[in-house]
Amino acid sequence: MLTQRQLFLQHNAQTTLAPLLLEFNKARGMYLYDTEGRKYMDLIAGIGVSNVGHCHPAVVSAVQQQAENYMHIMVYGEFVQSPQVNFAKALADVLPITLNCTYFVNSGTEAVEGAMKLAKRYTNRSEIISCKNSYHGSTQGALSLMGNEEFKQAYRPLLPGIKFIQYNDLADLDLITTRTAAVFIETIQGEAGIRIADQAYYEALRTKCTATGTLLVLDEIQCGFGRTGKLFGFEHFHIVPDILLLAKGIGGGMPIGAFISSKEIMASLAENPILGHITTFGGHPVSCAAGLATLETILAENMVAEVSEKGLYFKKLLQHPAIKEVRGIGLMMAIEFENFEVNKKIIDGCIEDGLISDWFLHCSNAMRIAPPLIITYEEIEEACNIILENVTKATA
Ligand code: PMP
Numbered sequence: 001m002l003t004q005r006q007l008f009l010q011h012n013a014q015t016t017l018a019p020l021l022l023e024f025n026k027a028r029g030m031y032l033y034d035t036e037g038r039k040y041m042d043l044i045a046g047i048g049v050s051n052v053g054h055c056h057p058a059v060v061s062a063v064q065q066q067a068e069n070y071m072h073i074m075v076y077g078e079f080v081q082s083p084q085v086n087f088a089k090a091l092a093d094v095l096p097i098t099l100n101c102t103y104f105v106n107s108g109t110e111a112v113e114g115a116m117k118l119a120k121r122y123t124n125r126s127e128i129i130s131c132k133n134s135y136h137g138s139t140q141g142a143l144s145l146m147g148n149e150e151f152k153q154a155y156r157p158l159l160p161g162i163k164f165i166q167y168n169d170l171a172d173l174d175l176i177t178t179r180t181a182a183v184f185i186e187t188i189q190g191e192a193g194i195r196i197a198d199q200a201y202y203e204a205l206r207t208k209c210t211a212t213g214t215l216l217v218l219d220e221i222q223c224g225f226g227r228t229g230k231l232f233g234f235e236h237f238h239i240v241p242d243i244l245l246l247a248k249g250i251g252g253g254m255p256i257g258a259f260i261s262s263k264e265i266m267a268s269l270a271e272n273p274i275l276g277h278i279t280t281f282g283g284h285p286v287s288c289a290a291g292l293a294t295l296e297t298i299l300a301e302n303m304v305a306e307v308s309e310k311g312l313y314f315k316k317l318l319q320h321p322a323i324k325e326v327r328g329i330g331l332m333m334a335i336e337f338e339n340f341e342v343n344k345k346i347i348d349g350c351i352e353d354g355l356i357s358d359w360f361l362h363c364s365n366a367m368r369i370a371p372p373l374i375i376t377y378e379e380i381e382e383a384c385n386i387i388l389e390n391v392t393k394a395t396a
Helices: 004-011 057-068 082-094 108-123 141-144 171-174 198-214 265-271 285-300 307-317 340-352 377-395
Strands: 024-028 031-034 039-042 099-106 127-131 160-166 180-186 215-219 243-246 259-261 323-330 331-337 366-369
Touching: 039 377, 057 285, 082 141, 082 285, 099 108, 099 265, 108 127, 108 141, 108 180, 108 215, 108 243, 108 259, 160 171, 171 198, 198 366, 307 323, 307 331, 307 377, 323 340, 331 377, 340 366, 340 377
Parallel strands: 127 160, 127 180, 180 215, 215 243
Antiparallel strands: 024 031, 031 039, 099 259, 243 259, 323 331, 331 366
């Protein structure tokens, strides 16, 4: 009989020639458990998803309850579905007043797609600006925004009219003009290996967008929902986007994405033509119930309060001559090493020692740290000990 691993390789589409091939059958809080009962500390939270920890009881219970009431009943936007209403209202309550209208979709990528269409429709312009080394998703629209030719070349032609600027480069903001529909930018760049722009840059970007009538779209799919030490990344920099993109962590482990704007901007999707964006499963009631439970849990358990301090504790402990830099904000960090080979050895060694991490799409010499926000100080010490031992081993 074939093993699950063999069947996986045989019948499930592969995205790499070297998948990790770990096989888990349980996840709780900070930990994943493999089929042999071995426990692994999860330092990446399914790539920035399980902010409240795996299978948080409040999220599980909300999922169970909503699944019993109803699952899919209608495509998005026709029926009044209380999980969608309640989650949208809860988001409006924690966001600035101009971000009071949410369109729920299935994923981060679909949020990007929806926002691109919304910006074009609202501004009646077609040019979109994105950043070098950005990641916004993998469908053809979102891929067109990706600031790394290596992943795009094989899939051309992609969308025309996309221009690229260097993140955190003030001079490049001159490319934003009255022809630009929107600037898409990760508030904190994730796949570039965790890059944070300067306060002056965010301010200049906001000013330039306002002056040219360009919509500022902040992608907080990776950095949102508490990961940076504030509920939303833009709160650190005292700017407000015209459109905010969320996904990953907002569903507490269930699939959901959202693009959020003002009622006025969002209204343009409802006419000329109607149905400006259509999705069958977008805002799935079970995902929205999970999302609301996730947000309520983050707020009730005050989960964001210690995120900055926990991030600093990682930085304090991660001292080693072979570590070139530990950069990041809150629990969204990158440990940079000499090169990919060293990084890979360290990551593989950590996994062997029961600690899950990985690298970044556009920064292969850095290791990702993005654990559930519930990680304790003792667990941070344990994680750093494993990392440091493996840094020593890999570079001895
Ligand atoms: N934007 C950013 C910043 C992301 O990190 C990701 C996912 N890594 C996406 C968009 C795409 O989200 P999804 O995989 O849910 O489609």
